[in-house]
Amino acid sequence: MKKIIWSMLWMITAMSAEEVYATFQVEAQKSANLAFSSSGIVQKVTVDVGSEVKKEDVLSTLQNDDLKVMLEGxxxxxxxxxxxxxxxxxxxxxxxxxxxxxxxxxHENAKVQAAYQKSLLDKTVLRAPFDGVIYEKSLEEGDVVSGAMIRTLLKIQSAHERKLILEFDQKYHAKVKVGDHFKYKIDGDEKMHEGKISKIHPVVNMENRKVIAEVEAKDLMVGLSGQGTIIADDK
Known part of the structure; x- marks a missing residue:
């Protein structure tokens, strides 16, 4: 009975709504490029591509025995x-x-010096900024890194949380609202998915005159693309 009522409500909503075609790309909800801001020799790497980590987990460390002694002093x-x-x-x-x-x-100067030495030691430890999965790695134990020439060593992204980056014609900019339903398929897959518009970017893409919106999703592979229909409710 509930399914029948839900179907009727959906049909009524659809009758008063406009369907807006949109394409999308799958991106991670969070992503970051990680690097050391200090110079030194990589002493340990604790992760590899595919490793799932928690926020503040140690990912890699530089040789830092001298800094440990300085901090103790x-x-x-x-x-x-x-x-x-x-x-x-x-x-x-x-x-x-x-x-x-x-x-x-x-006393105050000693506190400052201790805090400074701790900050130097902390810079030799690379930690995860959030819960996620490592998807690219370009360092090994024994590598030399330079704080003066910072380069990305690890890339991390959300393990499960995703966002669809939608693009639709600018003529619908006043019709599509946050909360509107989005029915979509991944290219090459006939399975139908559903979500809701979670964010609409306030600026039109000047290159293609498209409006950009976002839909939250889970466990889709980053980089996939697809297309679907936004149910733009006129109410």
Missing amino acids: AQVALKYAKLDYDRQVKVKKIIDQSQFDQYAFK
């Missing part, structure tokens, strides 16, 4: 600078202000 200096500062805080009322300021400066 900065942390020790901070520890003792804080002890000295805390002692001076207790006797602040009975010591010269300029003397107290010197200890405060040393």
